[in-house]
Amino acid sequence: MKILCTHGWLMSNLGDQWMTDIVLKVLVARGHSVAVSSRGYPNGWACEGVERLQVCTESLDVAARRHLFSEYDKIVNLPGGGLQGKDHRSVAILKDIEICSSLGIPYALAGHSIYSQIPAATLRKVSLILAREPCTAAWLRSQQVDHLETVDAAWSQEIGASTRSERTVIMLRWDGEFTSGNVSLSGSDLKIGSHTFGPFHSIIVSTSDSIRDEALGVKLARQLSASWEPCRTIDELKMIISGAAHLITDRYHPAIVAKVTGTPLSFIGSRSVRNQGLRELMGKSIEELRDSSCAGLSALGAWSSK
Structure with a gap:
């Protein structure tokens, strides 16, 4: 065939x-x-x-x-x-x-x-x-x-666990509803749109789509005095999320990695059918999924x- x-x-x-x-x-x-x-x-x-x-x-x-x-x-x-x-x-x-x-x-x-x-x-x-x-x-x-x-x-896919760090990872879409204009850091609290997170020990900005997200990511990292650490491979994506203390994202597959590896997840943004649909699935068990x-x-x- x-x-x-x-x-x-x-x-x-x-x-x-x-x-x-x-x-x-x-x-x-x-x-x-x-x-x-x-x-x-x-x-x-x-x-x-x-x-x-x-x-x-x-x-x-x-x-x-x-x-x-x-x-x-x-x-x-x-x-x-x-x-x-x-x-x-x-x-x-x-x-x-x-x-x-x-x-x-x-x-x-x-x-x-x-x-x-x-x-x-x-x-x-x-x-x-x-x-x-x-x-x-x-x-x-x-x-x-x-x-x-x-x-x-x-x-x-099964994903191996990594050693947990104290780092909070932020991954936001270049074409999503959140931009550098509605992300801010107040003391150790992070505000993204109407969401407030924290307190945090350490924040890094990353992405699962380095070409399209780089402009937003670099700007966010500078704004938050954080480091910009984009993932270039699928293995890097799995490692950075499985080892994070917390993931904040509006991206589909980073959210899946967090769910599978047990990384605390804040899945934000709901404008698209795909994100609304993924949110529906988050209450199911890993085995069922x-x-x-x-x-x-x-x-x-x-x-x-x-």
Whole structure:
């Protein structure tokens, strides 16, 4: 079976890289010939047994996409929050679904947050949809769209514990609702928007997406007289969070790492469907979340081999 994986938006986003690695390994383990076409490969990124194509399906016209897809038996849209209203990622994904439907090529959404602006009629043409939060699954049910309710691929992973420090780690999105203008330090208390945290012994500012968050991170660190320590690899992300006394974040995958490793977590920000959905999951046990994630990945593997 020849499978093409698209729309990973890897860039420097460690959450995207983590999900992509997990899904690709599931497909390779099934013995498939797997290729990936995505935007912004990070330096040195590779997955054993996977061909890395030097094309990005977002930027190809419809005729070129049809030609590319026709060379494969199945198309897998890599996990993420890409189906968010009318942004360029959603437009590209929806076009791909229509193209694959017209070609008779099975198409899978391998773990997504899906917003209610997305046309349900197009989603009904998808062979497999893994809905990674309850709110996404609830909306799909209301639209009579077949799907499997699961959770993010990262929940399937076990993470070793690190020695706890006294450091509080702050990770905020570059495009989130919190900016340097609404973050301040008053004595040993930290204020972020309407939230107050503290007292703290030590604060560091970090990120799981160093390219996009650096401008905000450096500014915040300077403002708080803290150090700026971005994570460059998935292992670094796991280590800095598992060893922290406290994590304050509005980022999806750092919050997952904190939950899995038992790091005290303040998950702030709720504007996006993905964050609202993740907040719903935080009350579940690690075992339940891991089982749900593994079930979704098993379903993807089974679908890929049909």
